[in-house]
Structure formats: structure tokens, C-alpha cells
Amino acid sequence: MASMNIRSGDTVEVIVGGAETRGKRGKVIVVNPETHRVVVEGLNLVTKHKKPRSAQEQGGKFEQPRPIDISNVALVCPKCGQATRVNHVLGDNGKYIRSCHKCGAVIDARAEKKQTKAAKSKNPAPRKRKAKTDEE
Numbered sequence: 646m647a648s649m650n651i652r653s654g655d656t657v658e659v660i661v662g663g664a665e666t667r668g669k670r671g672k673v674i675v676v677n678p679e680t681h682r683v684v685v686e687g688l689n690l691v692t693k694h695k696k697p698r699s700a701q702e703q704g705g706k707f708e709q710p711r712p713i714d715i716s717n718v719a720l721v722c723p724k725c726g727q728a729t730r731v732n733h734v735l736g737d738n739g740k741y742i743r744s745c746h747k748c749g750a751v752i753d754a755r756a757e758k759k760q761t762k763a764a765k766s767k768n769p770a771p772r773k774r775k776a777k778t779d780e781e
């Protein structure tokens with residue numbers, strides 16, 4: 646069995662396909678080792694029409710990412726930002742850890758907890774006395 650170099654939370658780049666798919670990047674939401682497929686946020690979208698099955702559910706059109714074969718994507722190194730092969734190196738704790746083939750940086754999805762700028766801007770205003778000026 647081939648090792649799974651890609652984990653959920655990783656950013657990957659599509660390395661196959663036509664101009665509209667190749668080079669696109671997204672975050673891995675699901676990794677399925679059995680089917681060797683990954684679901685990547687915003688990639689390989691398929692529109693689904695959904696009927697409401699209960700009062701809580703809403704019907705309508707949904708864009709949903711479809712699983713793509715893991716061999717069609719390459720891991721994007723969080724350090725150097727390049728799509729890269731993954732090396733496995735022995736870490737201090739005796740476990741193999743992933744590292745970037747290009748820059749040698751250690752890649753560990755669990756260690757990536759950086760706050761993005763987008764998340765920061767969503768911060769709700771903590772002060773009540775400030776009047777709202779914009780609609781958004």
C-alpha cells in the first residue's frame with residue numbers, strides 16, 4: 646500500500662488536467678485512504694440539486710467538491726509555497742515526519758494553526774458603543 650502523503654488540512658495543487666484545473670489550489674477536507682481520493686475545498690465542484698427531506702432541510706442547488714484521485718494533486722509546502730514531493734524523515738520522537746522535497750521544511754498539518762487574515766477580519770466588533778456604519 647502506498648503511503649498517504651496528504652492529510653486533511655493540507656493545501657494541495659492540482660497537477661493534471663486542462664488549463665481550468667491544473668495549478669488550482671485548495672485545502673484538503675477529506676482523505677480517503679481506501680479509494681485513494683481526496684476532497685479538496687473549492688475544487689472539482691459539481692452542482693447538486695437537493696430536495697428538502699425535512700422541515701429543517703432546505704432544497705436548492707449546492708456546489709459540492711467531488712473527490713479527486715490523490716495522484717492528481719501535489720502537496721503545497723506551507724513554507725516555500727511550491728507544489729512538492731514529500732520526503733519522510735525520522736523525527737526526534739522516532740516517528741517519521743513529512744518534509745518538503747524542495748526546501749526541506751518539516752510539514753505537519755497539525756502544527757499549522759496560523760490565523761489567516763480573512764479570519765481576523767471576520768472578528769466581530771467587541772465594542773457596543775460604536776455605531777454601525779456599514780451594512781455588512
Ligand SMILES: [Zn+2]
Nearest residue numbers: 722725745748
Ligand atoms: Zn518547501
